[in-house]
Amino acid sequence: MSSYERVTAHFEDADSLREEGRRKMDWALQHMPICQSLREEFADEKPFDGETIGMAMHVEAKTAILVETLAIGGAEVAVTGCNPLSTHDDVSVALDAVDNVTSYAVRGVDDDDYYAAIESVIDHEPTITVDDGADMVFRIHQEHPELIDSIVGGAEETTTGVHRLRAMDEDGELQYPMFAVNDTPMKRLFDNVHGTGESALSAIAMTTNLSWAGKTVVVAGYGYCGKGVASKAAGQNANVVVCEVEPRKALEAHMEGYDVLPMAEAAAEGDVFITTTGNRDVITREHFEDMGDGAVLANAGHFDVEINLDDLDDLAVDRYEARDGVEAFEMDDGRRLNVLAEGRLVNLAAPVGLGHPVEVMDQSFGVQAVCVRELVENGDAYDAGVHDVPDELDKEVAEIKLAADGVEYDGLTDEQIEYMSSWQHGT
Amino acid sequence: MSSYERVTAHFEDADSLREEGRRKMDWALQHMPICQSLREEFADEKPFDGETIGMAMHVEAKTAILVETLAIGGAEVAVTGCNPLSTHDDVSVALDAVDNVTSYAVRGVDDDDYYAAIESVIDHEPTITVDDGADMVFRIHQEHPELIDSIVGGAEETTTGVHRLRAMDEDGELQYPMFAVNDTPMKRLFDNVHGTGESALSAIAMTTNLSWAGKTVVVAGYGYCGKGVASKAAGQNANVVVCEVEPRKALEAHMEGYDVLPMAEAAAEGDVFITTTGNRDVITREHFEDMGDGAVLANAGHFDVEINLDDLDDLAVDRYEARDGVEAFEMDDGRRLNVLAEGRLVNLAAPVGLGHPVEVMDQSFGVQAVCVRELVENGDAYDAGVHDVPDELDKEVAEIKLAADGVEYDGLTDEQIEYMSSWQHGT
Amino acid sequence: MSSYERVTAHFEDADSLREEGRRKMDWALQHMPICQSLREEFADEKPFDGETIGMAMHVEAKTAILVETLAIGGAEVAVTGCNPLSTHDDVSVALDAVDNVTSYAVRGVDDDDYYAAIESVIDHEPTITVDDGADMVFRIHQEHPELIDSIVGGAEETTTGVHRLRAMDEDGELQYPMFAVNDTPMKRLFDNVHGTGESALSAIAMTTNLSWAGKTVVVAGYGYCGKGVASKAAGQNANVVVCEVEPRKALEAHMEGYDVLPMAEAAAEGDVFITTTGNRDVITREHFEDMGDGAVLANAGHFDVEINLDDLDDLAVDRYEARDGVEAFEMDDGRRLNVLAEGRLVNLAAPVGLGHPVEVMDQSFGVQAVCVRELVENGDAYDAGVHDVPDELDKEVAEIKLAADGVEYDGLTDEQIEYMSSWQHGT
């Protein structure tokens, strides 16, 4: 059974599904000027001729534009999802219809099928891998070490994935070069701060129909995602409380003007709780016990481990769907705690979830695309292990974006360059 | 055919529809502490016994709680929609099932049926009217003047409706007292600023999947709604441009730090245009001609007259649905201008539209409810014409809300009251 | 002894004093485009020929430009201070040297001399009065009722002054028309919000050398001044707490995202306290007892009654000047509470105090100037009592300011004017 058949087997009308997916992709492309610019370059130069790219990403319209952009550059691309709930089937079908692309992503698959789809991608024997969460690279190392020799390298999209890869690297187990796309200024500042910040809040607002103004919003974690969520929530007139474990980040939040509290104290204060730590058990039994009736809990971190739902289920006398994407847990004292999207990444997994905004992903995927080009062109220059994205690539994407947005900026004169690099200037 | 049958005639399973509507209403009620508090009071005191209330409002979950609250207070209530696209059928069915409530609202009806539904409400011979846009009160004056004698008074929810009523009043044509709920500090500041501000932006973000960060957002009108939209957009890192016609409002926006431009200049600058003026033809042919490819146009004013779609259609060589709730108009030079929700009130009429946030409507409907109580208790004290909501009612609702949110505040000492009211104090 | 001699008697070099004052006035004029524009008009038209204007205002550079502007328009002007600490002697001397202007203001005079200077102004037998705090109008009513018949009217600058005048008016004691310049949108929004907001914070920062970032700033009063202080403090990354007595204002602050607390609770939380209420005894003994070591207290209201210094002195075991403009009150437990500018209006009375920013006063004084012109041209049209500034005057000043700042804005088409004034438009 072809991948196309596999994805569409249980749908009545694959054609309309494909058209719908294509329409979504066209909308995304209209608002992805960086990918537009790179497609023109890649269409001319075909930098990926002869390469096979294996990808495990959130299969929705924007990622699809990256996939298509790589295919336009000459690659054969096989792709599947990196989260069972984030796939848009219509986009998957539309993507599968693109020349040189095969998509195995299906929404709502169980664990077995999820890993089977990753295996299907690996069957294509990729020479380059592109991950969002490191599942693909991890699977290849564990189950298909024989493929590693022919792999030039890969790129990883998220904080969490880079975290896993660095741990592998420290253990000496990472066998090919991986670009930590997540760690670039581009990615961290724009994707994490603006992308997660805006889309998590929109998804929560549209899932709950609640207001931010006057709400106490507890943000767990003050990394790039947490900063974005905190700043954008304050920008909607929420009263923001930050929970942190690193003293300098806690101090940074304090100096920004936020209340900083341990979660044990924040629990009773908060109306909405948003986790962004990348860690587990950020909100647990002791916190649930102190929360007020109607509290809303959402996770904006990669994995669904931040809110301990087992603890919550233990405490609950009843659970029911209060609203699409909202499960209410009723305590024995009548309090209702409302968990969004089963504690999964709320901007993707909520029923209204669209993931990151288009333009933010355009920046992130622009970096992905030039990283893949770098691997093809200069892959030999990189040892096995996690690599920062070379500064020049990151800069190139910024320049493309500024040009596309019509933003001009200054250059340095020779005298200024000389001044910056000299130290013979006194008071 | 009963109203219930009427609404549900074309649905397969009215029971599941009603349950879904009830679930939505329960969620809203959970987050409407003011209405919760008033329901307890009204259940005890039955202030509306013997009254018939005719309403034309957006029939969705939050309004339904107001309707139910009035019924709990003893009224017979008949309700229909005030906008053909804003009715939620499930809520309409659930509402119709509430004791003493009849709902005639059906989503997507044509003009004839829209007015027929208003007539059906009027058939109940209301003694009190509650409007959102003044259609009910206007219809009664034009078509059913014989009912006016038995009408105690009414209340109007929106800027636009109050505007129409004041014009009627000035022409000497308004025949019974109407409370201008829109003009209260409660309503203007919280509903217009926070409610419209937040929900218009969320609806646009979720309809387009676009980002605010770095976007140039042109806000037409710097009244309460425009201020909310501008402030919340800036709080999402948009670069905000304000268009105004009143010099003091223009100056206020300028002093706030926004760019102020005529629309003729803003047209070429903007990525997203949001109209909040309450006036017609705010964006017209000359502006469409200057807009860039991919521009997004949305209306956050009551009527769909602010963006001139006739002009746009004249200019377009093609129109198509680019995305649910987004119609693309393609110009002959290839530019695509994207109109959201057919230029109707975007936070209600967009496919993802949920209207104002729950808590914001709770405040607004709290004022409505105490105004209706005031009409019943002291209606004789008010002449025909538009009346401001008495300060004490507005204050009462603020006090209920603060108590519900656990916010304490200061009182005045006798010495302070004396100081404030005396003028015998020199330097 | 002439007023000039009076002011300069105790100075060594009046010439250099006058030059310094003139230099200050020139700087102010450079940044007062509204007054520049009105001076050109008044120089041509001499609207004030034959009038005598008596003024009690803060005599510093910006007010001096208003005084001079009125004199350019043909008036004889006599002026004195409205606060013993706010006069700049150099400006007073420079002003006295202006044709047709006599200045009686001297910094640091005692109560007797303060009122003697007001008497000297009244000796000129003003036909128009301009006040900042209503001392002049109050004095005339109490001590010189015989002058009232020949007075056309007056204008009052501040909230507090208008408050006193309204109380007089309600008691039927106000005998000539007074324009409440304070109550115009121009004045309230720009002067109170931006002027007081910015200058109070700058004055506190420069008096203390302390930072706002991460500080808890308690703002007492959430009127226009309080809103400005709160918003600008938050804009410097302070964590803002608001204290209020009016439930709707308290709710507004809560919905804006601020913490709202009674002062009794805020006392222990705050690092800096800023009073803006216009009322007395806002911070008293019970609050001082709970404040932490190093707390800073400043008043941004008109009178020095908001912080109860008698209570504080009672509690203190020692008082000393901790820094220019800062008096430390040491408690018996070692805590030091630091009062700025003796609890007087901090942006004027602090040693570094410059009063409101130039451009903000330009707007306010522009309204003053057109109000005086209105009294001369149409004074008969106004009864004795407090009058709002006519809308058209206020608008005229906004238009002048926008033109000066190069800001263009939209006009209304005939169709739009017709639409706004009609009510024959349905859904």
Next chain:
Amino acid sequence: MSSYERVTAHFEDADSLREEGRRKMDWALQHMPICQSLREEFADEKPFDGETIGMAMHVEAKTAILVETLAIGGAEVAVTGCNPLSTHDDVSVALDAVDNVTSYAVRGVDDDDYYAAIESVIDHEPTITVDDGADMVFRIHQEHPELIDSIVGGAEETTTGVHRLRAMDEDGELQYPMFAVNDTPMKRLFDNVHGTGESALSAIAMTTNLSWAGKTVVVAGYGYCGKGVASKAAGQNANVVVCEVEPRKALEAHMEGYDVLPMAEAAAEGDVFITTTGNRDVITREHFEDMGDGAVLANAGHFDVEINLDDLDDLAVDRYEARDGVEAFEMDDGRRLNVLAEGRLVNLAAPVGLGHPVEVMDQSFGVQAVCVRELVENGDAYDAGVHDVPDELDKEVAEIKLAADGVEYDGLTDEQIEYMSSWQHGT
């Protein structure tokens, strides 16, 4: 002549000068909880016994607390200024009176005396150097290489100084270890963002008496200082324009919502220009030619090379002091361009300049103090060259600050630490 005599020779009353300086220091200490805490530790442990510390810093009250703190820890300290205009003579005298401290700083010295004072410090044969701008370390390398052997290391406070040291290091000319205090998260975020941001704006406001609301403020450079200035100016309702040369920083500013323009275009737009680049010739002839009448120019970078005053002087037909700290340059077309503090670091060199806020310097100097302690305790572990401040030291200071401000935060559980360090967790 002793240093004390040297500093005080031209003052009438050195005692009152010393008392005034001491009073300033006491105020600073009251608001420097980190230094308070370290003083207690150092008084007990005397970590600096036997060391001689040579310092070239801005000699004002806050720095004096660092100097005194090091002396309390057992060091002999010799100190001079790092900028001829930033010394407070009263503080210099008070500092000189502290046990084991000699101060050579005098305000307003010429170049010869400036370097003579540095030589006087070097005469003490320091074993540790602490610099703000690298003048001391640079002088020692050029003129006193024989001292280098006995120097354990040093610490540098500013961006500019670190920049010079890195250039020396790259040229292989830096002969002992230097801690780049500037590059710590503590220093960069809090000192540069909050300190420079707040104090530059306060100094400009108090020097000019102008308002930020509605002003177009052009910020040159979007590094940490530029971000602070931009954010705080926007927080005062300025309309901010950013000029940058690095595309990623330009994009970051664009995504934040600011206008980004080349200086050649910004020149005509701006009302106030603030340079923060650390580079030379940021504003030059071509820009002056386009600026409007009344433009204000200030520098917030370390050296006075950012605004090209030679170009401005060439263009000017007249220069005069428009106000204390403001020099007006009059163009032949009548435009007046106003330069603050001679283009020197405005928050220090303006007549009202107080430098960074006390608490911000407390953090920075806390890092300085623990760096000096680290050099004494573990200096051997560091090679010659520029070193980042060890993470643990930076963290220690954050912990002290949070404790002092009463801010509690979360810890990690063992399970969480294990989770963060493991990679065996799949989807």
